[in-house]
Amino acid sequence: MNAVPQYDSLMFGETALKLRTFRQQILSNNLANSDTPGFKARDIRFADVLKAQLEGKLPSAGVSMTTTHAGHIEGSNSKDDPRLMYRVPNQPSKDDNTVDSDVELSEFTKNSVFTEAALRFLGGTLDSRLTAIKGQPS
Amino acid sequence: MSLLAAYDIGSSGLTAQAMRLNVTASNIANAESVAGPDGRPYRARQVEFSALMKPGSPGSGVAVKSIVESDAALRMEYRPGHPKANAAGYVEMPNVNPVEEMVNMISASRSYQMNIEAMNVSRQLMLKTLDLGR
Numbered sequence: 001m002n003a004v005p006q007y008d009s010l011m012f013g014e015t016a017l018k019l020r021t022f023r024q025q026i027l028s029n030n031l032a033n034s035d036t037p038g039f040k041a042r043d044i045r046f047a048d049v050l051k052a053q054l055e056g057k058l059p060s061a062g063v064s065m066t067t068t069h070a071g072h073i074e075g076s077n078s079k080d081d082p083r084l085m086y087r088v089p090n091q092p093s094k095d096d097n098t099v100d101s102d103v104e105l106s107e108f109t110k111n112s113v114f115t116e117a118a119l120r121f122l123g124g125t126l127d128s129r130l131t132a133i134k135g136q137p138s
Numbered sequence: 139m140s141l142l143a144a145y146d147i148g149s150s151g152l153t154a155q156a157m158r159l160n161v162t163a164s165n166i167a168n169a170e171s172v173a174g175p176d177g178r179p180y181r182a183r184q185v186e187f188s189a190l191m192k193p194g195s196p197g198s199g200v201a202v203k204s205i206v207e208s209d210a211a212l213r214m215e216y217r218p219g220h221p222k223a224n225a226a227g228y229v230e231m232p233n234v235n236p237v238e239e240m241v242n243m244i245s246a247s248r249s250y251q252m253n254i255e256a257m258n259v260s261r262q263l264m265l266k267t268l269d270l271g272r
Contacts, residue, residue: 021140029197032151
C-alpha cells in the first residue's frame, strides 16, 4: 500500500488548477459583494474538494425528498453547488453581511500564489512529457 | 473559464462602487439645494447593492438594485430673508449628512481599489495560463 495516493500528474495538475481558479472566482465574488447587505461569504474546503474530485466522489447536487402519499409535496431540489460552504464570520455586522475584507483579501492573495504554483507544476509536467516525446537535444 | 468569470465579477464590483461614488458626489454637491425640479428640497440618495446569482455558479458579482431616497427629516435653517422661508422664517434644507457622505465615499473608494486589485491578479494569472506549455 502506498501511503501517498498516486494520481496521474497531468490529471492532478489540471484538476488542481481548475479548482484553484474556481476558488479565485468565489473569492472575487466575496470581495465584490463586501458592501451588499445580507450577503454571505462562501468558500470551498480546497483539500477535501480536490481529493473528492480526483477520486470521483463528488457529492451530488441537492437531496430529493421521498414522497409516500399523493398529497405530499416533492420539495424543490437545491440547485446550490454542494462544494460551496459558508464562511463563519469573526464579527457580526449590522447589515448581516459576513464578508470580512481582510480575511477575503488574504485568502485571495494566498489562493493566487497557489494558482501560480499549480500553473508551474502543470507546466513542468508538460515540459517533461514533451522531453520524453522529443528526446533530449544532443 | 473561472478566471475570466473572476475578472467579470471584479468589473461588476467596479461598476457598482462607481455608481455609489456618483451618488455620494451628487449628495455632497446638492447639500445646499433648497429646490429640485419638483420644487422640493433635495433628499439624500443611497444605492442599494444586491448580489448577482446564477444557478450553477458560485456567484456572478454585484449590481445596484435600486437608488433609494432618504426619508430622514429635512434640516430646518433660520433664514428669514430667504424666498423659500416659511411664516416663522425657517427654510427647509436637504437632509444630506456630510459626515455620512464622507464615510460612504471613503468606503466606496476602498472597495473600488480592492476590486481593481482582484482584477489585476486575475489578469496576471490568465496571462500566465496562456504561457503554459511554452
